[in-house]
Each structure stands twice: as structure tokens, then as C-alpha cells.
Amino acid sequence: MGNEHILSSFDDDLNKLNKDLLKLAKLATEQFVSSIDNFSTQNIEEIDKLILRDKNLDDLDEKIQQLGFEIIALRSPQAEDLRRVISALKISTVLERIGDYSRNISNRTKALCELSSDDIPGVNIGKMGLVTQEMLEDVIIAYKDKDSDLSIKVRDTDVVIDKMNTKLYQEVLASMSRNKKNIVSGTHILFIAKSIERVGDYVTDIAEQNYFLINGKPLSEERPKADKTSLYGID
Amino acid sequence: MVSNSNINNVKTKTIGEIFSKDPKIICRNVDVFYGEKQAIKDVSIDIASREIISFIGPSGCGKSTFLRCLNRMNDTIDTCKVKGSISLDKEDIYDEKIDVVTLRAKIGMVFQKPNPFPKSIYENVAYGPKIHGLSSSKEELDFIVENSLKDSGLWEEVKDRLQSPGTGLSGGQQQRLCIARAIAVSPEIILMDEPCSALDPIATAKIEELINQLGKNYSIVIVTHSMQQAARISQRTAYFHLGELIEVGETKKIFTMPKDKQTEAYISGRIG
Numbered sequence: 001m002g003n004e005h006i007l008s009s010f011d012d013d014l015n016k017l018n019k020d021l022l023k024l025a026k027l028a029t030e031q032f033v034s035s036i037d038n039f040s041t042q043n044i045e046e047i048d049k050l051i052l053r054d055k056n057l058d059d060l061d062e063k064i065q066q067l068g069f070e071i072i073a074l075r076s077p078q079a080e081d082l083r084r085v086i087s088a089l090k091i092s093t094v095l096e097r098i099g100d101y102s103r104n105i106s107n108r109t110k111a112l113c114e115l116s117s118d119d120i121p122g123v124n125i126g127k128m129g130l131v132t133q134e135m136l137e138d139v140i141i142a143y144k145d146k147d148s149d150l151s152i153k154v155r156d157t158d159v160v161i162d163k164m165n166t167k168l169y170q171e172v173l174a175s176m177s178r179n180k181k182n183i184v185s186g187t188h189i190l191f192i193a194k195s196i197e198r199v200g201d202y203v204t205d206i207a208e209q210n211y212f213l214i215n216g217k218p219l220s221e222e223r224p225k226a227d228k229t230s231l232y233g234i235d
Numbered sequence: 236m237v238s239n240s241n242i243n244n245v246k247t248k249t250i251g252e253i254f255s256k257d258p259k260i261i262c263r264n265v266d267v268f269y270g271e272k273q274a275i276k277d278v279s280i281d282i283a284s285r286e287i288i289s290f291i292g293p294s295g296c297g298k299s300t301f302l303r304c305l306n307r308m309n310d311t312i313d314t315c316k317v318k319g320s321i322s323l324d325k326e327d328i329y330d331e332k333i334d335v336v337t338l339r340a341k342i343g344m345v346f347q348k349p350n351p352f353p354k355s356i357y358e359n360v361a362y363g364p365k366i367h368g369l370s371s372s373k374e375e376l377d378f379i380v381e382n383s384l385k386d387s388g389l390w391e392e393v394k395d396r397l398q399s400p401g402t403g404l405s406g407g408q409q410q411r412l413c414i415a416r417a418i419a420v421s422p423e424i425i426l427m428d429e430p431c432s433a434l435d436p437i438a439t440a441k442i443e444e445l446i447n448q449l450g451k452n453y454s455i456v457i458v459t460h461s462m463q464q465a466a467r468i469s470q471r472t473a474y475f476h477l478g479e480l481i482e483v484g485e486t487k488k489i490f491t492m493p494k495d496k497q498t499e500a501y502i503s504g505r506i507g
Binding site for chain 2: 003004005006007010076077078079080081082083216217
């Protein structure tokens with residue numbers, strides 16, 4: 001079958017939607033990677049720039065939502081076209097939220113910059129960030145290439161993030177128990193780790209949306225989970 | 236009489252579920268020729284009791300030709316030849332013993348352009364029951380006319396001017412008059428060939444609402460070029476292309492996840 005619509009302006013709209021979504025994906029990835037880098041480098045100037053850039057993601061998400069609504073109202077998309085538009089709207093919202101979490105990480109990193117490094121628990125946020133970054137990059141490739149298998153692989157990788165978060169949670173709590181000076185910084189770090197874990201969850205949402213877009217049915221199998229932090233302290 | 240055996244053993248290239256649990260009409264391996272040209276190729280499908288099914292497809296795909304086979308309207312075309320079997324309640328409608336006039340009362344038809352008789356509103360509806368001997372008194376005939384006009388949603392608009400000419404009504408009202416005329420003879424099935432293509436959106440909405448209501452009592456087969464109309468009113472949709480029945484299935488499946496690439500190309504407005 002020819003892949004073009006008889007009405008070429010319909011293709012123009014869908015292509016624009018796709019182009020804007022990939023642009024938002026690129027911006028969200030850059031923001032997330034920068035937020036993890038800034039945690040290591042503690043460069044206040046870069047952190048402030050990142051926080052200001054978040055508005056670009058908000059604006060682009062709003063533009064995508066508007067275009068998606070217009071396509072539904074004016075073009076009445078069917079079958080894969082409909083799934084593509086609905087998926088774009090959902091993924092756009094998720095990418096905008098990843099931007100928000102990157103900003104949250106940066107706000108807390110900025111707070112940590114004010115504290116003495118002696119009072120900050122030494123934990124491996126960078127590694128957790130790197131695994132999440134790879135998931136995010138892979139899920140965007142899966143979207144671009146309509147790769148169902150890669151989408152499933154990304155979704156199943158989230159369990160690694162959950163395990164890292166649980167381990168980090170235990171380490172930070174132990175550190176705070178040992179040294180009360182670590183409580184303020186430790187709390188910030190717990191929230192940073194939780195933000196990364198939430199980004200991982202959002203990436204799995206995109207992976208599941210990809211699967212639905214490609215196959216026309218939800219990825220219904222139970223997703224593996226290993227975030228045990230909410231059960232901490234319960235025997 | 237069509238035997239029960241082999242009814243569900245038919246070989247078909249059609250994708251999807253051609254069978255129904257409660258079939259009213261059963262079509263098997265139907266071919267239609269106009270002279271040498273084959274317009275319908277090996278189509279098999281059931282039409283269930285009280286279901287609304289849409290036939291969609293590009294112009295010239297054979298959907299109207301196939302629709303007209305269901306009440307032998309193609310008999311009026313000399314060069315037209317129908318092969319295969321079509322049965323209504325397991326009785327072969329192409330059997331030589333079948334009275335075509337009675338058959339067309341059982342399987343009524345509404346056309347693209349409203350075509351009321353050049354008679355009064357009352358006579359338009361009363362004509363069928365009169366010639367089929369469905370009423371024995373004036374009171375009974377009045378009752379049929381009133382009920383048919385009520386069922387077609389036209390009664391409130393015309394009850395005070397039943398003797399006015401049917402041709403004086405608006406396009407949408409004329410089409411509802413034609414539907415009243417079709418249901419006045421107590422059909423079991425109503426065939427509709429693009430019944431809204433000459434109507435504005437309001438008249439279209441009224442006809443669609445009427446089709447939804449009528450679907451509770453009749454089987455309705457509707458040919459439409461409006462994908463949205465098919466999506467709005469039918470429970471099943473059948474996609475025809477170049478004389479073949481490509482795919483048939485639940486309307487919500489056909490419009491969200493069709494199995495066939497040609498169906499997807501057509502419903503999403505792509506070059507097939």
C-alpha cells in the first residue's frame with residue numbers, strides 16, 4: 001500500500017507532529033543528562049540555565065497537544081493514524097514530565113551545592129542516572145524505528161533502576177542514622193533518586209505506548225518491579 | 236431450500252468473521268456479471284437478525300451491486316447474471332418459485348435520492364400495504380400509516396397535512412417518508428444505498444438516529460461512502476475492493492485495527 005494519504009496536507013500535519021515530538025524527546029533527554037552531569041559537577045551556572053530551559057519543553061508540549069487536537073478534530077484519523085496521534089499526545093505529556101523531574105533534580109542539586117561535601121552521603125547517583133539515560137535513548141530509537149522488541153527490552157530494564165533505588169535508599173538511611181548532619185543532604189538525595197526512578201517509570205510508559213502504537217494492543221504482561229522503598233521499615 | 240450442510244464450510248479469501256450466529260441472510264460464493272464483466276467475485280457473508288452492517292469501499296468496488304443482489308433488484312438489468320447462493324431464512328431467493336414482489340416487500344430498499352411517489356404523504360405510505368393486501372379496513376390502513384410515520388420519526392411533522400404531496404417535503408423528510416413507505420409493508424430487512432448522500436448534516440443525523448432505532452427490529456444493510464457514518468451506526472463493517480469482499484468484522488475493530496492492509500489504506504485515506 002502507498003504510505004501517503006490522498007490528502008497531502010494530512011501527511012504534512014502527521015509529519016509535523018512526529019518532528020515536534022522527536023524534538024521534545026531530544027530536549028527532554030538533554031535536560032535529564034544535564035541534570036545528572038550537574039549533580040556531579042555542581043556547576044551552579046549550568047544548573048540555573050537548565051532550570052530556565054524547562055519552559056522550552058512546556059511550550060513545545062503545549063504546541064504538540066494543540067496540533068494533536070486539531071488533527072483529531074479536522075482529519076478524523078483512523079487505525080494506525082489514530083494510534084499515532086493519541087500516542088504522540090501521551091508521549092509528549094510524559095516527556096514534559098521528564099523535563100519537570102530533571103528540573104527537580106537540579107533544584108535539589110543546587111541546594112546540595114550550599115552544603116559541605118563532608119555532610120553528603122557518598123552514593124552512586126551517576127550510575128543510576130546513566131542506566132536511565134540509556135533507557136530513555138533506547139525508547140526514542142524504538143519509537144523512531146517502530147521497534148517492538150526494543151520497546152519490551154526497555155520496559156523490562158526498569159527493574160534495574162528500581163533495585164538501584166532501593167539499595168541507594170538503604171545506604172542513605174544508614175548514613176543519616178550514623179551522622180545526623182547528613183539528614184538534610186540525605187533527604188535531598190533521596191528525592192533526587194526518587195526523581196530518577198520516576199523518570200525510569202515514565203520511560204516504561206513510553207515503551208508501552210510504543211508497543212501499542214506498533215501492535216494495536218496493549219503490552220498487558222505484568223511489568224517487573226523491584227522498588228521496595230515504600231515497604232522499608234515493615235518487617 | 237438451502238441445506239444446512241456446507242453453509243459454514245465455505246472457502247473464502249475474505250479476512251474476518253463472515254459467519255453470524257443468527258443469520259437472516261446467507262450469501263455463499265456469489266459472483267455477479269454484467270455481460271462479460273465480473274462485478275462481484277466469490278463473496279460469502281451472513282447478515283444477522285437485527286444487525287446493522289455497513290458496506291464500504293471505493294466507487295466501482297461492487298458494494299451497491301452486491302446490495303442489489305439481496306432483493307433481486309439486479310433482475311431489472313438484462314445483462315446482469317448472478318451465480319452462487321443467497322438465502323433468506325434458509326430459502327433460496329433466486330429459486331424460480333420465489334415471488335419477487337413479495338421478496339422485495341420482505342427486503343425493502345431505500346435509495347440514494349429520495350423518490351416519493353407523486354402522491355400524497357398518506358398514499359405514499361398506504362400504497363404498499365394496499366397492494367400487498369395487508370389491511371382489511373380503512374381504520375387498519377390508517378393505523379399502519381400512522382405507525383410507519385411514527386417509526387420513521389416523521390409523524391409529528393406531517394400529521395396535520397397527510398393529504399399534501401410527498402414531493403413537497405424537504406429532502407430529509409422525503410427520505411424518512413421513503414423509509415416509512417419501506418417499513419409499512421412489515422419488511423424483515425431494509426437495504427439502504429447511500430441514504431444520506433443527498434442530505435444536509437441535520438437531516439443526516441435524523442436518518443442515522445432512525446437507523447439506530449430501526450436496527451432494534453430489522454436487519455439493516457447500508458452502503459455508505461461516509462466512513463464516519465459507518466463507524467457511527469453499524470455494528471459490523473464489510474470492506475469491498477474490485478468486486479471482492481476483502482475484510483469484514485466488528486466496526487470498532489475495522490476502524491481501529493483492521494487486519495488487512497488494503498482496508499487500512501482505504502479507511503485512513505491512503506492511496507490503495
